Amino acid sequence: MATPLPAGLTAGAYAIDPSHSTASFTVRHAGIAKVRGTIAITSGVVTVGEDLESSSVTAELDAASVSTGDANRDGHLKSADFWHAEERPTWTFTSTSVKADGGDFVIVGDLTINGVTQTVELETEFTGTATDPFGNARAAFESELEISRADYGLTWNAALETGGFLVADKVKIALDISTIKQS
Template sequence: MATPLPTDLTAGTYVIDAAHSTASFQVRHAGIAKVRGTIAITSGAITVGDDLEASSVTAVLDPASVSTGDANRDNHLKSADFWDAATKPEWSFASTTVKVAGNEILVVGDLTINGVTRQVELPTEFTGTATDPFGNARAGFESELEISRADYGLTWNAALETGGFLVGDKVKIALDVSTIKQA
């Protein structure tokens, strides 16, 4: 069944505005604190169909752009212990289907991190449209999901004397995406 587009969203291709979009993450450290960081979304597009189910999403992220507020930690995350950003310089997402259940848009697709691809579901919220001061038609979207580091081969860790491990397995990811409609 086709789900009509929200009133102020029109069909077309919307390119991700990397300067105004964010991919952030958080993971437990030593089981007691959360480490937060960001990774740049470098490119991508949302193609809005005549109905929501006919839409698609692509995105590319740069793991070498990681920023957690600590240069030593950032360099460790970029290393072969974690993301091996020098030899695997790109993460990607490509949708396979878009589903609508009530007010929720569920974008299903393939997320590739560290050379490993897994299917994920992104519960997505359309946050609205605006025309910026330069005349660009913009549309915004948000999504949050949780992944397992182990599912992507990210298994580096250190045992703690008190039990458990230094880095948690579950990673929460939040996406805030601003797009510009192409003419």
């Protein structure tokens, strides 16, 4: 059964606007504090079909753009200990399905980080449409997911004297996506 599009959203291709979109992450450090950072979304397309199920999403992110507010930590994240940003500079997401979830929806797809691809589910909210001052039709979305670092081969860590590890395995990712309608 086809699910109608959310009110205000029309079929067409919407380019992700990198200057108005963010990918942020949160991970526990030393088991007690949270470290937050961002990674640049460089490109992508949200293709809105005539119904929710015929829609799709692709996106690319730049692993070398990581920013946590600490240059040393950022350099370590870009290194072979974590993301191998020189060898694997691009993270990708390609949806495989879109399905309704109450008033929101879930985008299922393949997320590739560090050369490893895993299927993930993005809990997504359509936050609305607007026409910007330049006449561009915009649509915006917010998504969240949690991944395991180990699932992507991101296993570097250090044991703590008090037990546990320096970097938690679970990473929360939040996406705030602004798009511009192309067709």
